Amino acid sequence: MTQLAVAVxxxxxxxxxxxxxxxxxxxxxxxxxxxxxxxxxxxxxQAIADVLGVxxxxxxxxxxxxxxxxxx
Amino acid sequence: MSSTTLERxxxxxxxxxxxxxxxxARLGDNVFATEHLLLALVSAHTETATLLSEAGAGADEVRxxxxxxxxxxxxxxxxxxLLASLGIDLTEVRRRADRTFGTEAVARATSRARPPPRRPLxxxxxxxxxxxxxRGDSPLTGPWLEPIPRVxxxxxxxxxxxxxxxxxxxxxxxxxxxxxEPACEILTGIGVDLRSLAAAARHRLEEGDGSADxxx
Numbered sequence: 001m002t003q004l005a006v007a008v009x010x011x012x013x014x015x016x017x018x019x020x021x022x023x024x025x026x027x028x029x030x031x032x033x034x035x036x037x038x039x040x041x042x043x044x045x046q047a048i049a050d051v052l053g054v055x056x057x058x059x060x061x062x063x064x065x066x067x068x069x070x071x072x
Numbered sequence: 073m074s075s076t077t078l079e080r081x082x083x084x085x086x087x088x089x090x091x092x093x094x095x096x097a098r099l100g101d102n103v104f105a106t107e108h109l110l111l112a113l114v115s116a117h118t119e120t121a122t123l124l125s126e127a128g129a130g131a132d133e134v135r136x137x138x139x140x141x142x143x144x145x146x147x148x149x150x151x152x153x154l155l156a157s158l159g160i161d162l163t164e165v166r167r168r169a170d171r172t173f174g175t176e177a178v179a180r181a182t183s184r185a186r187p188p189p190r191r192p193l194x195x196x197x198x199x200x201x202x203x204x205x206x207r208g209d210s211p212l213t214g215p216w217l218e219p220i221p222r223v224x225x226x227x228x229x230x231x232x233x234x235x236x237x238x239x240x241x242x243x244x245x246x247x248x249x250x251x252x253e254p255a256c257e258i259l260t261g262i263g264v265d266l267r268s269l270a271a272a273a274r275h276r277l278e279e280g281d282g283s284a285d286x287x288x
Contacts, residue, residue: 019154025185026155026165026211033173033181033212066184 035063077224080231082238088112088120089219090179097214099139104217106226106255107138109248118241119276127269129262137258151211166212182213222253246273 031052038048048063049056078086092112096104113120114134121131155162169178219227230239230247248255249266256266 015154015157018150019158022151022154022211023158023160026151026160026162029182029185029210029212030165030169032185033169033178036177036181036184037173063184 032063035059039063077227077231080234080238081227082240084116084118084241085230085239085244087176088116088118088241088244091116091175093217094175094179094213096217102217104219104223106220106222106248106253107141107258109223109226109244110134110255110258111138113241113245113248116241120241120245120273123242123245123269123273123276124264127259127264127272129259129264133262134258137262141254141258151209155211162211169212179213182210185210222251226251226253240277242273242277246270246277249273 035048045060046056049059052059081089088109089112092108093104095111095115096108099108101108111134114124114129115121115131124134125131152162173181226244226247227239229251230243233246234240234243249259249270259266259269
């Protein structure tokens with residue numbers, strides 16, 4: 001794993017772009033995790049949006065509970 | 073996995089399934105097999121861990137035996153290498169997320185963060201490239217692994233035994249050790265007597281009312 005990271009030429013656009021895409025997915029997952037936690041702690045959507053630096057509407061649209069999707 | 077199967081499992085068993093899937097991803101395996109179910113049963117905070125360690129199979133021993141049997145990790149999630157090239161240690165991120173929020177919360181958040189399935193394009197644009205799998209590779213919980221048929225058969229057997237109640241982790245353990253599964257060979261290799269283990273698990277099921285496992 002580390003050898004791959006070292007061996008890889010960092011100026012290779014394919015690797016750089018894939019790494020950014022991977023990072024974006026990770027950020028989305030961490031955001032979902034922390035928003036879940038905040039809702040469980042009783043935070044309002046407005047409070048969550050203030051800390052994230054986005055509008056209340058956008059954070060609600062992205063993270064509202066979806067009844068249709070299965071948990072596992 | 074069908075939703076009816078999940079409905080017939082109690083809370084503890086669902087946690088066991090989630091942790092078995094993440095064990096498989098952590099070991100770098102391509103499938104979710106009976107060995108991973110055994111690993112989850114032995115490391116879960118339920119009575120199955122107690123039963124197994126009383127029978128002589130501690131969590132560390134089982135883990136060592138499974139790793140020795142499955143050999144070296146066959147496949148690495150590519151997220152690890154990609155994020156390492158940015159200087160991010162994904163293993164550490166995973167460990168902290170699990171420790172702070174618990175495996176189940178991480179799995180739930182990850183499933184929610186996945187993009188919803190896209191409608192197929194009904195235009196003149198060619199669709200020769202397949203659309204990305206909505207349940208694709210996740211950096212936090214690893215790739216989505218479907219259980220192999222053996223694992224599904226174990227689940228079915230546990231559910232049948234548990235009727236009319238829901239299958240607890242103890243039912244899963246009984247179904248696992250009474251079948252002729254690869255995981256049973258691991259247990260006998262450690263020196264576990266499968267028959268007495270199954271008898272002890274059945275005894276535990278009869279004396280406890282089964283719902284005691286809900287909290288686990």
